[in-house]
Amino acid sequence: MKAIISDAWTIAGKDLGNEWKNKQTIGMMVIFSSLVILVFSFAFDPTNNMVKAVIPGLIWLITIFSGLLGLNRSFLSEQENDSITGLRSAPIDPSSIYLGKVMANCTMVAAVQIISIPVLFLLFDYRFMGEFLWFLLVLAAGTLGFIIVGTFLAALAVNAKNSEMLLPVLLLPLLSPLMIAAVQATRIILENADIQDAMSWIQLMAAYDLLFLAACFFLFEFIMEGS
Amino acid sequence: MKELVHMLELKNLTKILGDKVILRNVSLSLDRGESLAVVGPNGAGKSTFFKCTVGLLRPTSGEVYLDGELISKNSMSVKQKIGFLGHESYLYSTLTPLENLKFYGKLYKIKEADKKSAELLKEVGLHLFRDMPVRSFSRGMVQRLSIARVLLAEPEILMLDEPHTGLDVEAAYLLNRILKEKQRRGTAILMISHDFEQVQELADRVAVLSKGKIADTMAIRQGSNLEALKEWYEKAVKGA
Ligand SMILES: Nc1ncnc2c1ncn2[C@@H]1O[C@H](COP(=O)(O)OP(=O)(O)OP(=O)(O)O)[C@@H](O)[C@H]1O
């Protein structure tokens, strides 16, 4: 297990170091999410109170759609020079490739969130009053679940002809329970309501994350296996 | 008993892709310190044969043993022993040669990977380019680097799919020298080539793979005739 994690770290480190150098994907993700926020801030009048109801949904909208950009790239980048075969023939557990990609994608989406969510609050003139730690927890649980399933499906879709289109079509239905829970929990926290109301949503997210992490971790081997 | 175990042994390997039989009943064995060249026309199934041997493709039937261990189990100890050079370079074009080698060095758990990578780069003559991204490399430079990648892990068996493609005379000479040295130290070498000069130079044995079958094998003696080798090859391909 220790070897799997250290190999995963090596792979994630390679991806992140690469991203740090050219900032291509993350730049796109930040620009995309900023544009979405901007468009929505024009579409809704920020002085209107109903806007507060839009913010939770918007947070997850930008997370998912900017995240999709990164997920598409994460295995496509391994196809150049067929380096995925190089990884497959290396003495590592196939699951560590998956875990490494999850780590790298999570870091990238988190970086985008760190930039875009404050911008969102700013443009919608929203003053944060809820419990910050709970907000972070919900954000982390939702993002993790999204990346866990998304990375798995990205690996599955990458061999298909139109992987960029296939990925969202596969991913979004699978994500719906997680996203419903995430939006509801975020709304409750942002409205500064009783945190107990959000508890069952948070539990649902935790269960979803654990279940899919275990399943994807063990099934990934079969995706990597040659015909 | 250990001495009786071949480094590599293929038993009745058959591979069907789609509804096409690519390999039929290929049996081979290779010992430590021995080098075997596989030659054959384009599309004969040589690369497929390699991929099955490395464990990247699953044979439809038949078994491959490496050092007595079944390869389809995909265990890490088996993979650690294999150095596989394929048609593609498996390198990351955004990374520099040094970063590429260090990355694979970490995956193969090599001690002092940094030092070794730098030494290997010098050996394959890419020392001056070590900080340029691989994207900007020429075909031959990429090939040199992929050879360095394979050698880095000091595998017990080298499987080289057309190792001489794109190399200039000097690099080909260098590669032959490295391979001979490896062989002398007990590494088994299996290689695919279309270049009979290199085959004659390097191999102890040649096998002709044609239409998915081993058509013929022959031992090569020092100083044997290149023309005779070519004649024999043509005959074997026609006969298959
Ligand atoms: N994924 C695949 N699906 C179906 N057929 C395939 C596949 N890959 C290879 N083939 C077929 O297998 C045969 C052997 O291919 P292979 O790449 O092993 O040839 P080769 O001997 O390495 O040729 P070359 O000398 O050109 O490298 C070819 O006829 C090819 O069309």
Ligand SMILES: [Mg+2]
């Ligand atoms: Mg080939």
